[in-house]
Amino acid sequence: MTNLTAPPASGGTAALIDGRAASLALRDGIAAEVARLLDATGIVPGLAVVLVGEDPASDVYVRNKGRQAREVGMTSFEHRLPDSTSQADLLALVARLNADPAVHGILVQMPLPAQISAEAVIAAIAPEKDVDGFHIHNAGRLATGQPALVPCTPQGCLILLRDRLGPLDGMHAVIVGRSNIVGKPLAQLLLAANCTVSVAHSRTRDLPALCRQADILIAAVGRPEMILGDWVKPGATVIDVGINRVEREGRTRLVGDVDFAGAATRAAAITPVPGGVGPMTIACLLANTLAACRAQTGQPPTLPLPGDHP
Numbered sequence: 001m002t003n004l005t006a007p008p009a010s011g012g013t014a015a016l017i018d019g020r021a022a023s024l025a026l027r028d029g030i031a032a033e034v035a036r037l038l039d040a041t042g043i044v045p046g047l048a049v050v051l052v053g054e055d056p057a058s059d060v061y062v063r064n065k066g067r068q069a070r071e072v073g074m075t076s077f078e079h080r081l082p083d084s085t086s087q088a089d090l091l092a093l094v095a096r097l098n099a100d101p102a103v104h105g106i107l108v109q110m111p112l113p114a115q116i117s118a119e120a121v122i123a124a125i126a127p128e129k130d131v132d133g134f135h136i137h138n139a140g141r142l143a144t145g146q147p148a149l150v151p152c153t154p155q156g157c158l159i160l161l162r163d164r165l166g167p168l169d170g171m172h173a174v175i176v177g178r179s180n181i182v183g184k185p186l187a188q189l190l191l192a193a194n195c196t197v198s199v200a201h202s203r204t205r206d207l208p209a210l211c212r213q214a215d216i217l218i219a220a221v222g223r224p225e226m227i228l229g230d231w232v233k234p235g236a237t238v239i240d241v242g243i244n245r246v247e248r249e250g251r252t253r254l255v256g257d258v259d260f261a262g263a264a265t266r267a268a269a270i271t272p273v274p275g276g277v278g279p280m281t282i283a284c285l286l287a288n289t290l291a292a293c294r295a296q297t298g299q300p301p302t303l304p305l306p307g308d309h310p
């Protein structure tokens with residue numbers, strides 16, 4: 001129950017789940033571990049981030065990832081390639097990064113231009129350096145309950161839920177969205193945490209009725225304010241993964257996949273957008289990079305990761 005602030009100004013009763021505070025606490029712990037590793041071994045974790053093209057949102061994410069890696073004492077390697085880059089050239093870069101002992105984590109920012117297969121690129125990343133947790137090796141290990149590098153956004157959701165609720169055993173979690181990046185790995189993590197999990201998607205029948213059964217409601221669809229307030233069971237915990245840019249009254253605003261004001265009148269707790277899940281994603285990327293570095297250099301693990309089963 002650490003990451004709570006006062007009820008939202010919207011007039012609702014829900015507590016805010018403060019992802020900024022939780023991500024700061026996680027990054028502080030990582031920075032301390034990175035300093036300890038340097039002291040004991042001289043090893044500095046290295047994170048390589050690859051951006052193909054000039055998508056402005058991706059550019060902001062990549063810059064933030066590099067900056068935050070440096071802030072916790074890691075080395076950041078940024079590779080910016082033109083939009084016209086061929087798949088062969090990107091695969092050649094991935095091969096060089098796989099072979100580079102100073103690089104412990106590799107992240108290729110998605111989406112990629114049309115001429116490049118994301119699947120082929122993900123498959124080419126060495127599984128032990130796959131700090132996105134997207135490689136089939138890591139997805140399969142997560143699905144079968146073995147320690148794995150776990151996708152960062154689902155990890156962040158699980159940390160926020162555990163901070164807020166403690167043990168999640170027996171709770172009904174409804175995840176709206178079945179992407180490989182969020183919905184599916186989050187379902188695996190919540191199953192491992194002994195939740196009863198429903199994964200809803202565009203063909204789900206009577207989505208509002210299913211959502212109203214959720215003790216934990218997670219929205220990860222990428223559609224602005226699609227989840228309405230009266231879909232929320234009174235007392236539920238709501239995690240909003242969506243980050244949508246919308247034009248309102250002549251200004252660009254960020255909104256989630258949940259109608260925040262409506263949901264806040266019924267939920268016990270809810271993540272805001274921005275300031276909820278978003279900041280946790282990069283913090284979990286840094287946690288994965290530290291874990292990958294320790295594994296590659298023969299150091300025992302330190303920080304427990306959500307993919308580790310008790």
Ligand code: GUN
Binds near residue numbers: 109110111153181
């Ligand atoms: N694009 C949006 N989110 C992500 C992410 O978590 N990882 C990568 N590689 N690309 C993304």
